Amino acid sequence: MSISRSFAAAICLFLIAASPLAIADTTSSTTILSKMADANRTLDYSGIFTYEHGGILRTIKVFHSVRDGQEFERLFLLSGPKKEVTRQSGERRCERLGDLMLRSSVKAAASVPKDHLEKLYHVYPKAKDRIAGRETLTVHVIPKDSYRYGYILGVDQETGLLLQSMLIGDNNRVLERFQFADIEIGGSIDQASLDPSELEAHRVSSKVSTCLNNVESSVAQSNWQQSWLPPGFGLAGYLKSDDSGRETLIYTDGLAIFSVFIDSSEAVDIPQMQAQRGATVAYLTKAKIRQQDFLISVVGEIPAETARAVAHAVIPVQHNYQ
C-alpha cells in the first residue's frame, strides 16, 4: 500500500521533473504569442525558408532589419520564376490591431479586451523541437469555433521568432507549411542586402494605413460595412483607391487575416465564384445597389464558409446627408 503510494508519488515527481517546460508554460503559453509579436519587430535576421502547399515547394531568401524602429525587409525566390519583394513598415509609432490582439494575454488595450486570443483559440505548448538548427517550442493553436483555421507554430525559444508555421484546416489537413531551413539571428544586415536588386522587384508600399489611430478616421469615409463578422475579428485597415474607386477593408482576429474588396468599375464583369490557392480562399459575389453593380470579394486564409458568410454580410453604410 505504502509502496504503491510512494511509487505513485515517485511517478508524479518524475512527471513534474520531466516537464519543466509544462510547468513554465502554464504561465508562458499565452505570453509566447506575445513574445512572437515582438520578435519580428525588434530582430535583425537573414535566412532561407521553405513554403509549401499542395505539393508545391518554394525556397525563399529573406533579409530583415529593424532600424530606428522601422522594419526593412527584402525577400527573393530562390526557386522558380525570379521574384523579389521589398517592404518597409510605415510610421514608427504605430499600433496595429493584430499586434495588440497577439499581446492581449499580457496587456489589454482600449480596443482589445484582455485574453482576446484565448477566447478564440486554445493555445497548447507542446514538445521542444529543433528548426533551422535552433531550439524551438512547438505550439498548437486550435480554434474554438469553425470560423477560422488552426496553427502549429514553431517558435524560437531564445528570441520568440516564428520559425515554422503550419495552417491546419478541416480534418487536420495541413493546408500550407512555412519553415526556416537556415537562419542567422542578430548580426548586421548591410544596406545592399535590403535594396531591391533588379527588374522583378515588387515593392509593397504601405498605402493602407494599418495604424489604429488612422484606421478609425479613415474608415469614416467608407461606403461599406459588415452587418456580421466572425467572432473576434476587428477592423485592422481601410483603403479607398482614388484610381479605381475600389474600397478595401481588412479584418483580423490576431492570427487570421482577410481582406474585403468592393469594386464598381470594369471588374463587375467578373463572374461570381469561389477560388482556392493553397490556404487562401477568394469568394466573389455581386450586389446591386441603387441600380449600380458591385463586385464584393473576400480573400484570406479562412475557411470558405467564413469567406462566403462575410461576403454576403457586406452592406452599404447609410450616410447621414446634411
Added chain:
Amino acid sequence: MTGSTDREKESLSALMDGQADELEVHRVLKSISGNNQSRDTWRRYQMAAAAMRRDLPEQVVDYSASISAALENEKALQVNTLSARMLKPLGRFAIAASVATVAIIGFQQYNMPDTHQPVVASTKTVDNKFSPAQLRTSADFGIPSVTARTVSVSNNPESYRTSQSQPVIVVDQATEPEVTREQVQAYLNSLMIEHTGHAAMNTNQGMLPFARMPTTHDQ
C-alpha cells in the same frame, strides 16, 4: 448537336443526384461522349458538388477524352464478338464513370498518417490542464510535425506549372461571355497580391504572407 439544351442539363442534374432512369442515362451518355459542352456542364456540376463537399482538388485533369479514345480503340479490336456487343453498354458506363472521376483525380492529399507521435509526459499533463469540455474536435491536431507534409498526387512537371499559376476556380454562373479565363485569373491574382500586402503589414508572421504571393502575375 449544337449545345446542351435545358433538358440535357436537367438530365445531367438528375444523373448527378442518382435520379435518372435508364433511358435518360443512355441519352446523357450518348450526348456527353459527342458534345464538349455537355461534358463541360457535367464537369462543372461535379466541381460544384466537390466544392460543396469541400473536396476541391488543387487542379483538375480531364481524362475523359483520352479514356474514351482508349475505349474506342478497344472496341475496334473486339467489335465482332458477341460478348463485345453485350458489353457495349458497359463500355458506355465506363465512360460515365471516368467522367465522374474527373473532379476527384487531382485531390490534394492533406491527410496525415494516423500515427501519433509518442507524446512525452509533460505535454500530456499540459493537455489535461488546458482542455475544457467544449473542444471543437479533438484536443490536438494529432499531427507529428516531423512527418506532416502537403502532398500532391501529380508529379508531372507540366501540371506542376499549371497548379502553381492557377488557383482552383469554381464559377457559379454557367457562362459569362464578356470575360475570359485570363481576365478572371488576372483579377484573382491582383486581389491575392493586394491581400498579401495587407497581411504582411498586419501579421506577426513576418514574411509568411509573401510566400503565398502568386508568382505568375499578369501573365
